[in-house]
Amino acid sequence: MVNKEEFRKKIVLTSGQIFSRFGFKKTTMDEIAKALKIGKSSIYYYFISKEEIFEAVVLNEANILRNELTAAIKSVESPLEKMKIYVFVRMKSFEKLSNYYNAIFDKNLDHFEFIERIREKYDREELAMLRLILYHGARKKVFNVTNSEYTALAIQTTLKGLEVPLFWKKKELNIESRLNAILDVLFYGIVKK
């Protein structure tokens, strides 16, 4: 049925809001059902389990992030701006997702291997994006990159390093200035003098 798939999407959207607010464990099927104005049991007609819903939600969120990122880097021309806006959008989105992280890193090591899969896939995609930005920057003689592969990897590592303190501490210092500082450092090492 075409409508079944439609309703699955609705479930993903609605439960996504709740998951993002309360995390996996604290979100109950009853809450999801109530938000959808259906009986709790009915959810199981569309999804096999709470985890399957969560998986769909995360997958969906990851796709949204990817779209935001590609749109963002397309929205500007200069390589410096591309890099800058990429980093900013990425961090903003991750901030929004902090509750998923809470959920994932709680205690459930067995389950949630699917998160690892998604993560791996998006790490690869991110690397490609970064390399593209670097490549174009080098072409335009703005960046000075000898090996875009490794440079992209280095940048990705930096971004990942940012994630942890971003999520586990609460608004210690404002993110913007921190990102700007990092970008400054990054550019001074990269930009042709």
Added chain:
Amino acid sequence: MVNKEEFRKKIVLTSGQIFSRFGFKKTTMDEIAKALKIGKSSIYYYFISKEEIFEAVVLNEANILRNELTAAIKSVESPLEKMKIYVFVRMKSFEKLSNYYNAIFDKNLDHFEFIERIREKYDREELAMLRLILYHGARKKVFNVTNSEYTALAIQTTLKGLEVPLFWKKKELNIESRLNAILDVLFYGIVKK
């Protein structure tokens, strides 16, 4: 002991962060304990129950709000500005507290009478504050108020009316413009032409 009271405060502060994030029901004693890096049982040496902690948290938060409000209206001179800043600070603070509301209005009608007590007390205080603002405004010939008592009550009713849609709906329209619109209406009826 002086240190016992000290640690009670620490508990209130820490658990307050969690309560404000997840509400009363979804916050567990284990989480509070873990955040404090002590055993769950140890909490019961300082507080009799989860509810008692919650009570202390709400009381504390109410005091903070009061201080913010008095500081805010002192920070400006003109009656119009005083009124405006009062309304803004009040709404900003209430926004922050939305999760407490979630907790309180869940289903637990029996318990939480203490919230009613706090609320009543602060309603009275708020009325006094509003009346003061109105009175000074009238003195400076900026406001045209015949009966400050009833006018204050009317304003308070408006502000209370704002609370409900503010909390139960999510960011439909941005609060600022809504508040500004209300203030406009309010002033046009109050300010001497």
Added chain:
DNA sequence: AGACTTCTCGACCGGTTTATTCGAACATTT
């Protein structure tokens, strides 16, 4: 040191919550 107080914690208890199942009912299609 030893007695006494303060404080911490692991283990446990019983009531509640919650994810999931199942079958019956309702709805729609064939």
Added chain:
DNA sequence: AAATGTTCGAATAAACCGGTCGAGAAGTCT
């Protein structure tokens, strides 16, 4: 009207969670 798609209330088994208890660590006083 049979078959198929969809919803839901009730039941269940397991996990969870607030709270208790007693043992004992840590500190204080004499």
